[in-house]
Structure formats: structure tokens, C-alpha cells
Amino acid sequence: MAFSECKQRIIEHKQTAESLVSVVDFLGWVGLRVDFVDTLTPLSFYREYVAPNLPLKVLNGFNHWPALRLWNDRSLQRILGDKLLTVAVTPDGYADAITDGVFMLPDEHQMTFSAFLEHMNTGKGNVCYIQKQNSNLTTELSALYSHVDSDISWATDAFGTLPDAINFWMGDHRSITSMHHDHYENIYCVVRGSKTFTLIPPTDQCFIPYKNVSVLRYKQLADGVFTKVKDKAYDSLPWIAVNPLDPDLRTYPEFAKAHVYKVTVNEGEMLYLPSLWYHHVTQTDGCVAVNYWYDMRYDIKYNYHQLVSKLLETRQPRTDDLDTKEESV
Numbered sequence: 304m305a306f307s308e309c310k311q312r313i314i315e316h317k318q319t320a321e322s323l324v325s326v327v328d329f330l331g332w333v334g335l336r337v338d339f340v341d342t343l344t345p346l347s348f349y350r351e352y353v354a355p356n357l358p359l360k361v362l363n364g365f366n367h368w369p370a371l372r373l374w375n376d377r378s379l380q381r382i383l384g385d386k387l388l389t390v391a392v393t394p395d396g397y398a399d400a401i402t403d404g405v406f407m408l409p410d411e412h413q414m415t416f417s418a419f420l421e422h423m424n425t426g427k428g429n430v431c432y433i434q435k436q437n438s439n440l441t442t443e444l445s446a447l448y449s450h451v452d453s454d455i456s457w458a459t460d461a462f463g464t465l466p467d468a469i470n471f472w473m474g475d476h477r478s479i480t481s482m483h484h485d486h487y488e489n490i491y492c493v494v495r496g497s498k499t500f501t502l503i504p505p506t507d508q509c510f511i512p513y514k515n516v517s518v519l520r521y522k523q524l525a526d527g528v529f530t531k532v533k534d535k536a537y538d539s540l541p542w543i544a545v546n547p548l549d550p551d552l553r554t555y556p557e558f559a560k561a562h563v564y565k566v567t568v569n570e571g572e573m574l575y576l577p578s579l580w581y582h583h584v585t586q587t588d589g590c591v592a593v594n595y596w597y598d599m600r601y602d603i604k605y606n607y608h609q610l611v612s613k614l615l616e617t618r619q620p621r622t623d624d625l626d627t628k629e630e631s632v
Contacts, residue, residue, distance in 0.1 A: 345460035370450040383416035396430040400481035432474035480584035489576035496590030505579040510561040515545035
């Protein structure tokens with residue numbers, strides 16, 4: 304392909320992407336509502352929420368769990384006590400987030416649950432968060448596994464598969480999850496406290512700015528001071544450049560067009576967070592939660608999402624793509 308033809312295709316793709324933004328801006332997220340129900344069947348769940356890719360809050364989805372009765376500080380201390388756990392440690396509560404223009408990974412400490420609990424309850428100093436997302440409830444925290452269900456039955460029937468992972472989360476109000484999206488169907492159960500999810504539908508990805516940033520990891524020294532070190536796994540990665548709670552609209556004016564929704568999930572409630580939905584999460588002190596990750600179907604929904612992503616990449620082609628000397632491609 305000659306350079307002139309390649310250049311023309313880039314321009315045409317750019318125009319297509321700009322038209323797509325106009326269409327999404329006109330349509331919005333038609334009819335969005337975050338429903339709440341007491342009970343539901345696998346069929347109604349799939350038809351009304353999974354197929355249209357809509358979030359849902361379930362009010363009484365796990366009232367039978369022993370965890371609701373047992374997961375207070377005293378019982379958790381008795382059960383876990385000196386058990387060594389992997390804990391994410393940061394100076395400000397933002398793990399896996401952009402800080403001062405750099406994507407920061409948390410330091411990971413091995414500490415006993417007793418030490419974690421004591422530190423968390425002070426609410427001072429560095430921020431400790433149990434958040435290891437490797438199905439830690441069935442591995443490091445297996446002593447608690449019998450207090451919850453091994454799956455969410457109506458979700459398992461609807462998705463046609465068992466969960467890939469079951470994760471345990473515990474931390475104070477300073478632990479914040481930066482905005483991102485996952486390739487999982489997520490059933491998020493709040494056992495203690497509450498979590499507030501800021502949600503943006505995947506159709507609005509054209510308004511969500513990404514930035515390619517360097518990756519560093521926090522390292523806490525013996526004196527408690529944090530330094531930043533290179534991460535062995537990553538040099539850089541693309542990440543969402545805006546904080547939905549305090550967006551910089553001067554730098555990213557398109558974000559003002561995004562449809563932003565908030566839903567608070569209280570103790571004893573669960574949230575169905577559909578795959579590919581953007582979400583930012585805050586929580587109350589001492590919040591404890593469990594989430595079930597079910598693998599998403601890579602169907603037309605995923606193909607549409609990828610199509611939009613590729614079109615958006617052509618909206619602002621790199622100047623060196625256009626200025627390179629003519630050559631065959």
C-alpha cells in the first residue's frame with residue numbers, strides 16, 4: 304500500500320471515529336437505571352440485566368451467609384489471628400492508580416491479620432488494604448471460605464459457568480479503587496460497611512481519556528518512608544487519566560459528556576457490575592466485602608467495544624504516522 308493511500312485511510316478512520324462520538328453523544332445511555340430487587344431467577348437476571356449489560360443491586364441476595372454474623376473484628380481476630388496475609392501498602396490509599404503522572408503499584412507486605420487489624424483501626428499512617436485479586440478467599444483466607452457460598456447460584460446458572468475467582472476485600476475509608484474496567488462479570492457482596500461505586504457505561508468509552516504512563520512501585524523503607532522503584536513486570540501502560548470525583552475538565556473537556564452514575568451498596572447487599580463497565584470505588588471504615596468474578600462472553604458486545612477502541616485510536620493519529628516518507632506498507 305502506498306503512503307498516500309495509507310494516509311487517506313487514516314483520515315477516513317478519523318472522520319468515522321468523530322462521527323461515532325457524535326452518535327454516542329446524541330443517544331446517551333438510553334433508559335439506564337440501576338434497579339434493585341429482593342430476589343430474581345437465572346432467566347430474569349439474564350434477560351433483564353446480563354443481555355442488555357445493565358447493573359443491578361440485589362438487596363437480600365446472601366442473608367443466609369454466616370459471614371454476616373461472624374465477620375466482626377473479634378471473630379475475625381479469633382479465626383485469623385497470626386495468619387500471614389498479603390497486604391497492599393501505600394502512603395495515600397491509591398494502589399494501582401496514577402499519582403503525579405505515574406502509575407503506582409502498591410508495596411506488598413506479609414503481615415499477620417492481627418497486625419493489619421490493629422493498624423487499620425488506628426486510621427493513621429500508611430494505608431493497608433487486603434485486596435489481592437487471586438481468589439485470595441480460597442487460598443490465603445480459606446479459613447473464612449465456609450462462611451460464604453462457593454458461587455452465586457442464579458449467576459452461575461445464568462452465566463453457565465462457575466466463578467473464576469472469589470476475592471476478599473478489607474480496608475478503611477482511605478483505600479480507593481481508581482477508575483478502570485474488567486473483562487469479568489462481577490457479583491460484589493458487601494458484608495460489612497458500605498461501598499460507593501461511580502459507574503460509566505462502556506458505550507461512553509469515547510469520552511474517557513487514557514494516558515500512557517510510566518509504572519513504578521512503592522517500596523516502604525525500614526524507617527517507614529516510601530520510595531518509588533521500577534517494576535519488573537511493566538515499563539509503561541495506558542490508564543484512565545481522569546478522576547471521576549474531581550475531573551480536570553480543562554484538560555479533558557470530553558469527559559463532561561460521559562454519563563456518570565453512583566450506587567451505594569450497603570451491608571448485606573450485592574451489586575451486579577456488568578463486564579466492561581468503568582467503575583471507581585470508595586468505602587467506609589472497616590469495610591469487608593467478597594466478590595465473585597465470572598468470565599465474560601467474548602461475543603458481539605466485546606467486538607463492539609473493541610471496534611470503538613480501535614476507531615478511537617485513529618481520532619488523533621500520531622504525527623509521525625503522517626509525516627513518514629512514502630513507503631510501501
